[in-house]
Amino acid sequence: MTKVLVTGAHGLVGSLFVEMFPEYKFLTPDLPDFDLTNQDSVYKTVLDFNPDWIVNFAAFTDVNAAESGDHTPESPAWKVNVEGVENLANAFLSDHIIHISTDMVFSGTVDKPGPYAEYDKTPDSPDKLTWYGYTKNQAEKVIQKHGGSILRIIYPVRAKFDGKADYIRGALKRYASGKMYPLFSDQQISIAYIDEVSRTLDAIIKQDAKGIYHASSDTTTPYDLIEYTLSQLGVEPKLEKASIAEFLKTQPNPYRYPQYGGLKTINTEKELGIQFSTWQTVVEKLIGQGLSLE
Ligand SMILES: NC(=O)c1ccc[n+]([C@@H]2O[C@H](COP(=O)([O-])OP(=O)(O)OC[C@H]3O[C@@H](n4cnc5c(N)ncnc54)[C@H](OP(=O)(O)O)[C@@H]3O)[C@@H](O)[C@H]2O)c1
Numbered sequence: 001m002t003k004v005l006v007t008g009a010h011g012l013v014g015s016l017f018v019e020m021f022p023e024y025k026f027l028t029p030d031l032p033d034f035d036l037t038n039q040d041s042v043y044k045t046v047l048d049f050n051p052d053w054i055v056n057f058a059a060f061t062d063v064n065a066a067e068s069g070d071h072t073p074e075s076p077a078w079k080v081n082v083e084g085v086e087n088l089a090n091a092f093l094s095d096h097i098i099h100i101s102t103d104m105v106f107s108g109t110v111d112k113p114g115p116y117a118e119y120d121k122t123p124d125s126p127d128k129l130t131w132y133g134y135t136k137n138q139a140e141k142v143i144q145k146h147g148g149s150i151l152r153i154i155y156p157v158r159a160k161f162d163g164k165a166d167y168i169r170g171a172l173k174r175y176a177s178g179k180m181y182p183l184f185s186d187q188q189i190s191i192a193y194i195d196e197v198s199r200t201l202d203a204i205i206k207q208d209a210k211g212i213y214h215a216s217s218d219t220t221t222p223y224d225l226i227e228y229t230l231s232q233l234g235v236e237p238k239l240e241k242a243s244i245a246e247f248l249k250t251q252p253n254p255y256r257y258p259q260y261g262g263l264k265t266i267n268t269e270k271e272l273g274i275q276f277s278t279w280q281t282v283v284e285k286l287i288g289q290g291l292s293l294e
Pocket of ligand 1 (some may be wrong): 007008009010011012013014030031034035036037056057058059060061080084100101102103136153154155156164
């Protein structure tokens with residue numbers, strides 16, 4: 001059995017990977033015993049388990065908290081997302097490490113718009129990134145230096161998960177409670193179907209592939225995505241439109257919300273021999289798996 005150490009295995013994305021592939025022998029350590037920022041706990045876990053592969057989902061994922069906090073190497077986001085990844089890479093002599101990253105390593109601005117390809121160069125400075133995005137950007141450099149692989153994802157969605165709402169389930173919850181706000185109809189986004197994220201990881205491991213990969217649908221807008229989801233659920237959507245271009249003019253940090261995000265998957269599909277669903281098909285599959293307004 002291939003031994004896989006999975007960090008962040010109890011989170012939104014990692015928990016489905018572990019559930020979907022029982023053929024691997026997983027170790028799924030978590031806080032407080034296993035803490036990426038604690039070098040000793042990382043070294044001990046890696047040495048004791050001696051994995052064939054590591055998949056690193058663990059991260060400081062609260063974008064707002066990272067943004068409103070300290071933007072220095074003393075910040076929790078830097079400690080977990082950069083120093084934690086260094087600890088993991090240093091403890092593991094093999095390059096069989098897959099690091100989960102984000103589209104937010106890119107700016108999503110009008111001058112450098114997405115959707116981004118796997119080979120697109122990421123910015124070198126934090127100027128047009130969120131602090132979370134910059135820490136993930138720097139973590140990618142650590143992994144590349146180590147010789148490991150990167151799988152970037154964007155707005156990961158699944159049919160059910162009690163621990164945390166995702167982009168679609170969060171919107172449905174707001175809609176059901178009458179608290180839906182106007183949705184951007186001029187923001188470019190894509191979504192990652194977590195089932196397909198998990199299959200991509202399995203393909204990287206089974207094919208012993210190496211490089212930067214993307215798991216994502218094609219692009220849409222928040223308005224179109226939620227309108228389509230509601231109509232597929234048999235609800236006549238009552239939604240209002242908003243403009244991100246206008247909204248950003250009122251924001252102290254216009255880079256907090258990428259206007260032209262999205263990830264391309266052409267290289268990943270070609271190299272790994274897999275195909276990602278369109279965003280409409282993702283919605284239909286989620287509904288088939290039990291996504292509902294409740
Ligand atoms: N969710 C998104 O919208 C999104 C979009 C693009 C990329 N990503 C990336 O996808 C990955 C998974 O995201 P997710 O949404 O599944 O995250 P999540 O639900 O917030 O889960 C993160 C996991 O990391 C663990 N963790 C946090 N700090 C840690 C530390 N110091 N040491 C060890 N474990 C720690 C958490 O443990 P506790 O539960 O005990 O705190 C949790 O299990 C992350 O790398 C994230 O950057 C996410």
